[in-house]
Amino acid sequence: MAAFAHWTAIALYLATTGVAAVTLSRQSQARLQPLLLALLTCAVVAHAISLKFVLQTDSGFRFDLTAMLSLITWSVALLLLFLSFKHRLTLLILAIAPLAALSELAAVHAWGGVSPLANISPGIAAHALFSISAYSLLTLATLQAIYLYWLNQQLHNHRPSGISRLLPPLQTMESLLFGLVAFGQLLLTASLVTGALFVDDLFAQHLVHKTALSILAWILYSILLWGHWKNGWRGNTAVRWTLSAFAILMLAFFGSKLALEVILPRG
Incomplete structure (x- = not known):
């Protein structure tokens, strides 16, 4: 479940990045906007599930840099998602989505190399x-x-x-x-x-x-x-x-x- 949530979030963020780039380069932005928001919504949900496994492990709680970066990028992505239902923030989504994917990838890679706090x-x-x-x-x-x-x-x-x-x-x-x-x-x-x-x-x-x-x-x-x-x-x-x-x-x-x-x- 943990690995599935991690890689699903990364894949969805990358798909969001691609759709955001296409949306910016086309005249018909309104047609792609629902797809962009749907992908971002799914990415944020998968990222939230992933964070549960990243931050709280069997050995304790993680407060290392990569875990905190993953938490911060998720918070910003969630805020952008809320605001995107009212404002068109395609360029900002294009900037944040790949950063969120990278932070999630870094958190997964660091999983075996950090010492969670158990006390x-x-x-x-x-x-x-x-x-x-x-x-x-x-x-x-x-x-x-x-x-x-x-x-x-x-x-x-x-x-x-x-x-x-x-x-x-x-x-x-x-x-x-x-x-x-x-x-x-x-x-x-x-x-x-x-x-x-x-x-x-x-x-x-x-x-x-x-x-x-x-x-x-x-x-x-x-x-x-x-x-x-x-x-x-x-x-x-x-x-x-x-x-x-x-x-x-x-x-x-x-x-x-x-x-x-x-x-x-x-x-």
């Missing part, structure tokens, strides 16, 4: 997976925000670049930004909830910095999403809130580690 509980494993996924998606959202800022400047100065002509319209790219933020916020919420449930003392001295900053980042992302839904925030306003929230989140992940392992021991 952690399923609750702590879920907390770690949610945290890594949230940080990764919100990192992608930050890169998307930076791209949107650059694109806004290009359009403002009436100098659109070649790459901007190949990508979907600005409004669609903004929808992708808010989709990444919303999905990342959902995973960040799950990370905080599982941390509260399964970590012994979330506000212990060695965790209080990370916990407090993560909650602050969660609040900033919530304000951004509320402002977009209620007041139509977009453009540079959305970019500023996204960058500010991510800066706090980055401090939570790396700043507390730096303080505990470098600054405080010297003091």
Whole structure:
């Protein structure tokens, strides 16, 4: 079952890549769009089944680079699938589908060469997976925000670049930004909830910095999403809130580690 799910996901992602390429090169894109979405849907489902076997093995839980890349590309592919029912994101699917296939292939190849962690509980494993996924998606959202800022400047100065002509319209790219933020916020919420449930003392001295900053980042992302839904925030306003929230989140992940392992021991 595991091998079947792995190779089915890879084959479906490659088929999705081929159809996306043909769709971009033809005038009749609307005719191939249902086939493209059907293939991507099947690929995402097969990838999800595969991830169950990749992340949780008989020897424990996997947190190695290839397993996490597979999880991240699946999350992005799932988000693109949802958004593709409303927007035409063929070029982005063409970019993500082969990456998802490669990450799945790498995860399968590394299966025998990694040492799963056997001494952690399923609750702590879920907390770690949610945290890594949230940080990764919100990192992608930050890169998307930076791209949107650059694109806004290009359009403002009436100098659109070649790459901007190949990508979907600005409004669609903004929808992708808010989709990444919303999905990342959902995973960040799950990370905080599982941390509260399964970590012994979330506000212990060695965790209080990370916990407090993560909650602050969660609040900033919530304000951004509320402002977009209620007041139509977009453009540079959305970019500023996204960058500010991510800066706090980055401090939570790396700043507390730096303080505990470098600054405080010297003091």
